[in-house]
Amino acid sequence: MASLKSVSSWSEEVDVVICGYGCAGASAAIEAYDTDPSARLLIIEKAPQEYAGGNCRVSGQSLLISKNKTALKDYQRAMSTANPIPEDILEDWADRMVNLEPWIQKIARDADAEFLRGTGFTERDAVLEFPEMGAREAVAYTSTILPIPSGVWLALQANVEKRGVPVWFDAPLVDLIQDPDTLEVFGVWVEKDGVRQAIRARKAVILSVGGYEADPEMQKNYYGLSDVCPLGTPYNTGDGVRILQKAGAEMWHLRNQGQSGGIWPGIKRPDDETSFLRNFLLPAFSWIDVDRTGRRFYGETNELQLTHYKHRKHGRWVDVPLHTAHPVHMIFDETTRRAGKLVLDVMTWSAVVKKYPWSEDNSDEVASGLIRKADSIEALAGLIGLSPEILSAEVSAYNAACEAGEDAEQGRNPETLMPIAQGPFYAVQLTPAIVCTGGGARRDMDGRVYDHKGSAIPRLFEAGELGSIFSDLYQNGSYLTEAMITGRGAARAALATVPVKTAAE
Known part of the structure; x- marks a missing residue:
């Protein structure tokens, strides 16, 4: 932390500083303005303007709508048995969730956007991740705001702009300005135009700067993951976690039983900061995934996107071990190569924001060497550093399972058993x-x-994925809606805070 002694003069004085301009930050700004239009607000955002929006901008845009508070609480409690959420928080969360729908619909209307019942990707009315835990009773439906991609973010952004809330872009949060004894927060240090500036927050500071998924060292040291890559914003590098630790905060949920949002199969080009997501809607199934030894290790084509890449092992839902099996290779034939893009055009920073190209039939990626090509499985194994004998035997065993119509080894959906046969x-x-x-x-x-x-640390608030209440399993549509309700709650509580007075005042 930085003390008041570090401040010789304030560059700016506002009532509330909102740090981070994603779903939570935007929701906080909208709620703060609507609660008190006379309040002086300021949003500071680490990313340049063209890259603002955080993970909200490139997520699946799913919003969980529930009509049954008791069922929702029971469902989330069942998903959190490995690390239970405190009952008072669970009660408050569920109450706000069942009352959120009208606010989302208003956000859409005020942005001249369409509120959609459904995911926008498929004909599903609702994504029910864990029905045996109560999903069907808890989830009324899944909703979103069009267009896909980025509709939720675009609607929130339009609402912030409509209210005229100022935003500083290219302005990362450097530190909180605090009393080292009481921990009371008086403002923030921000870097803008290469200069550190002190901003006074007369009422409060709200931190909504996201997590640490784009910081490789924090992934290793906090989660034990190596060689992982973000699907979302590359600007989430753990700034909030570090600052909150310095601020004297009690930390939680840094290491859940599994990755609540899942560990997904990405495809990363060598020089990119972020990863594409493998196309889980690919219409061809003549492919398998193999681990570092050249062997299959899970049911690849089961609809794992519906459980955030969790599968059931030893009676529990756990992450598909893409991270421990790494390096993993997808092995496929000409039929799959021609079937369509191996990657999705949505749900990733690479596709949505950076708009990196990917050829329709994957031929450009073959030509570049990102996808390796050979006339035989044995020769292919040599190109990727695997044993030709093991990989050939694994493909032969898989093809035999296709012919038998049953994958006894990995339990793959029989409807997706298509042999790897067409060179x-x-x-x-x-x-x-x-x-x-x-x-x-x-x-x-x-x-x-x-x-x-x-x-409570005086005048310090937090919202969104940073400090999320979710402690283990996660229901589709819960992160964005949690960001909305915590952003709104933090805004109301911040404005209700009695303004701080300096000694001179």
Whole structure:
């Protein structure tokens, strides 16, 4: 932290500083303005203007709508048995969730956008991740705001702009300005135009700067993951976690039982910061994934996107071990190569924001060497550093399962058992890809940040994925809606705070 002694003069004085301009930050700004239009607000955002929006901009845009508070609580409690969410927080969260739908619909209307019942990707009315835990009763339906991609973010952004809330872009948060004894927060240090500036927050500071998924060292040291890559914004590099630790906050959910958002099969070009997501809607199935030994290790074509790449092992839902099996290769034939793009055009920073090209039939990627090509499986194995004998035997065993109509080894959906038979043959390395991280400071649903003794740190609030309440499994559409309700709650609580007075005042 930085003390008041570090400040010789304030560059700016506002009522509330909102740090981070994604779903939570935008929701906080909208709620703060609507609560008190006379309040002086400022959003500071680390990314340049063209790259603002955080993970919200490139997520699946799913919004969980629930009509049954008791069922929703029971469902989330069942998903959190490995690390239970406190009952008072669960109660408050569920209450706000069942009352959120009208606000989302208003956000869409005010942005001249369409609120859609459904995901926007498929004909499904609702994504039910864990029905045996109560998903069917808890989830009324899945919703979104069009267009796909980025409709939710575009609607939030339009609402912030409509209200005229100022935003500083290219302005990363450097530190909080605090009393080292009481931990009371008075403002923030921000770097803007290469200069550090002190901004006074008369009422409060709201941190909504996202997680640490784009920081490789934090992934290793906080989660034990190596060689992983973000699917979302490359600007989430753990700034909030570091600052909250310095601020004296009690941390939680830094290391859940599994990655709540999942570890997905990505495809990363060598020089990119972020990863594409392998196309889970690919219409051809003549492919398998193999681990570092050249062997299959899970049911690849089962609809794992519906459980955020969790599968059931030993009676529990756990991450598909793409990270421990790494390096993983997708092995496929000419039929799959011609069937369509191996990657999705949505749901990733690479596709949506950077708009990196990918050829329709994957031929450009073959030509570039990203996808390796050979006339035989044995020759292909040599190109990717695997044993020709082992890989050939694995493909033969898989093809035999296709002929038998049953995958006894990995339990793959029989409808997707298509042999790898049409040469030439191909391989592409998969990157374990991360949606987000949820660790941060312990908080309540109004975003109050708590210290190691269980007391709220004065004038400090937190919202969104940073410090998320989710402690293990996650239901589709919960992260964005949690960002909305915590952003709104933090805004109301921040504005209700009595303004701080300096000694001179």
